[in-house]
Amino acid sequence: MSAMPGVVAINTFREAVRDRVLYNLVFFALLMIGAAIIVGQISIGIERLVIVNLGLSAISIFGLVMAIFIGVGLVYKEIEKRTLYSLLSKPIRRWEFLVGKYAGLVLTLVINTAFMTLGLAAALFYVARSFVRSDASILIAIYFILLALALVTAIALFFSCFSSPMLSTLFTLAIYITGIFAGDIRDFGALTHSSFIRGATSVLYYLVPNFHDFNSIAVAAHGESIPFALVWQNTLYALMYIVLLLVASSAIFSRRNLK
């Protein structure tokens, strides 16, 4: 494999920085500072809990917005601005370009999340005045959020290979929400007497990425431990799904007529 995906990834990250994407960190910081100061005065007994819940939820929501809205424009923008043609005239294969674009956005998300993690840690220290061993669960919860964001980015990139940003956003959001309710959909099927519906809901359950499994916010907020088995299973699940989506995206993009 050539170094081209790496070059594309770095440039995608630089482009995101130039587009002032990381300005969301200012909002995150203000949110954390506000919560740390206000919550103790308006509620009872949940100062630490709110900081963790709010911090992790904000990391997830901010990341999700970035992953979807930037992800769906990754390929489309290059075609629209006609920069893709000059890029593809260089010794780079289409799949390498896609992988580079994907890695660039994931790198942006990782750096963004790292800064938010520091903000969350500072707010937590301000409220609790110390860190405890169980706070390690928060880092695992953040890692799970990152896995989910990487997966969402891959879905957005997949749709951006053949659809407009508007439709890609809708499709990605639809798959994300379906993925959250995957377990409920299967349970719903199990309640019916129709073997067809039961089969269809089971297929849907295994087809859509199960985002519910990546949510450990409540567990981390209560300082409970997250089993190691879940860490490697979620990692493997996300990796396999991402590879699957990138392969499918590359196949579609390679066959796409760009004229």
Added chain:
Amino acid sequence: MTNASQKRSSWLALGAVPLLFAALFALQTRIDARTRTEAQEELLLRSPRAIEKISLGYDSLLADIYWTRAVQYYGGKLADQNLHFPLLWPLLDISTTLDPKLLPAYHFGAMFLSEPRVGANRPDLAVELVKRGIAANPDRWGLYADLGFLYYWYLRDYGDAASAYLAGSHTPQGPAWMKFMAARLDQKGGSLENSRMIWTQVYESNSDPKIRKLALDTLKGLKAEQDEQELEAVASEYRRRFGRYPASIAEMRDSGLLRGTPVDPDGYPYVLEPDGLFGLNARSTVAIPLEPRTPPRSLAK
């Protein structure tokens, strides 16, 4: 556009924006004055399960928001001196369904629900809430202590109170005093001494100033009740010796049955009433706890 007119427009905008904001503020205040009371009593979504589904995985954050709303609702009602809390149970129900491990909602929520003086006077719902908390967090001894307290103080059910304390003592970190408390309740049931022990535990295990004040006030009341009982026993002894009740505390002192002038926890002397009964000074803030009223069953959940 010339430079001068550009400058004029900028100054105009600079003046107009704050003025418009001030006008908006005045208008919003007028609208709020008309609609605020109605809005406060509203809870658009009452189904905890529905809220859990639409939270899209952010259920624990939503639980914190609903719990904060419950605290604000309770505090607002107290500030308005309105002890009718129709939304308290739904708010607590939603908070604890969204996050079954939200311990403050069980602990403080039970207090808000059960208190007759500063709460909804629904110990039955408080018991239900704490039992739900125990089902979701069986290892948390504090919830068993809350349940024992509710049974003991509000429902006067000493058997169930003893069982709750005993169950709490069996949890991994259950303190030894719970077993001791269970044994005492089994032997003696309700007594001033047990009440003081239980309220001392409430005082020591809480950091919330409102609940600590409630516990401290109750402890003062219990101390006064105990003092009065002891003074009445001395007055009875006086009657046994002299054939009549004492006419004043000075008489009791002169007889040698009493040393000094007994004062309540606020520092005011107790007042001797006819027939050897004792009461509190009119200026004292101490209040002897009332027997809990029967919960109004007509109130909907």
